[in-house]
Amino acid sequence: MSTHRHLKRALALYAIVAATVLTARTGAAAQPAGTASHATHDAIVNDAMYQLAITFYGGTLPDFARHDLPSIASGPSPDLAHWMFPFAPAGHSDPRALARSLLQETTFLRSSAPDPWRTFFANLLANAVADAIISSPFRTDIIAAMVRQDDRCFAVVDAFGEQTHQLFPFAAEAPHAGVADECHLEVATTLPLSYLATDAGEYGDALVPMFLIPGYLRYVIQHELGHTIAYWLETTRVDGAERLGQLIAARYAEATRNGLHTSCYGSRSPGEYWADATALYLSPLAAASLGEGDGNEAVTGAPCASGLSPEAAAMAGSKGVGSVPGAHLILLMQPELYNLLESVYGSPPAYAPARRESR
Ligand SMILES: [Zn+2]
Secondary structure, three states: OEEOOOOHHHHHHHHHHHHHHHHHHHHHHOOOOOOHHHHHHHHHHHHHHHHHHHHHOOOOOOOOOHHHOOOOOOOOOHHHHHHHOOEEEEOOOOHHHHHHHHHHHOOOEEEOOOOOHHHHHHHHHHHHHHHHHOOOOOHHHHHHHHHHOOOOOEEEEOOOOOOOOOOOOOOOOOOOOEEEOOOEEEEOOEEEHHHHOOOOHHHOOOEEEHHHOOOHHHHHHHHHHHHHHHHHOOOOEOOOOOEHHHHHHHHHHHHHHHOOOOEOHHHOOHHHHHHHHHHHHOOOOOOOOOOEOOOOOOEOOEOOOOOEOHHHHHHHOOOOOOOOOHHHHHHHHOHHHHHHHHHHHOOOOEEEEOOOOOO
16 A cells, blocks of 8 residues: 655745635535625635645746636636646657547446536546557556456546545545555545645635646656556566566665665655556656755655755756656656656656647
């Protein structure tokens, strides 16, 4: 079992933003949808999302403007998809076609949300999986694993308000953004404020949407997928040489010995090292979901608590962590890890700003 928890710098912002959201939600709850109060609620939520994203990206949002912000109350829309991941893969054969075939050929990819959110989240999941495996030399093996284990195993995006471990077949513990093993993958869409900010106070139990930060939900999906793929391929020989599990352990040991970790969370264990490396490798921005670690929080065996490692943040520094592709940062930090990722996933995806679909 593995869990996923990071984002300290960005999360500090949630404390401010979410309190505003919650106040507005309380007001909205007593009013039917479509009233002036509901519209005010949407405006406050959108403003909070905008301010959070502006801060997170270091002052410049990639190709979307304030009036484009989606409403979280009005259901899935092209605007929401664009907000969550404002990039389109470039230079690959059609990952959307692969995503469609994954949805049609397997029952692995699911959401527990009611429609139309079920369809939206299942498509999101399928596209994230397709982006990860479209160029992989092990693509056929991975898809075969999904098909073969269809009813017993699943990847699921939770409905709003559900928590990982509610669906996941493990004993309940504190909620997490995502969880995975060799056969399951579950990702939340909301998290309690106490998970995101230590000073949540009386609002600690209140749920806030994970897609406040563009790219984060997709990043968590690919982090958890990284765990699942590592389990599936653990004994598979890579490049005709050693088994993947052994190679991950060796790269992790080198990174720990020589200060080469890219993310703080990935420094915790070989499993988290590979999962975070997978998500970073597939991310158009190293900072899209990690933020910049502060290195202050004590975590046993880790040089820092969350976000990019201080070394990686410094490496990206002159360009700004909001503008460096994750794969490029890994190449700078630990070329041997980049080579291993390339052997498993193929070349890293290239992204361009996505054009928004018309309403
Ligand atoms: Zn993990």
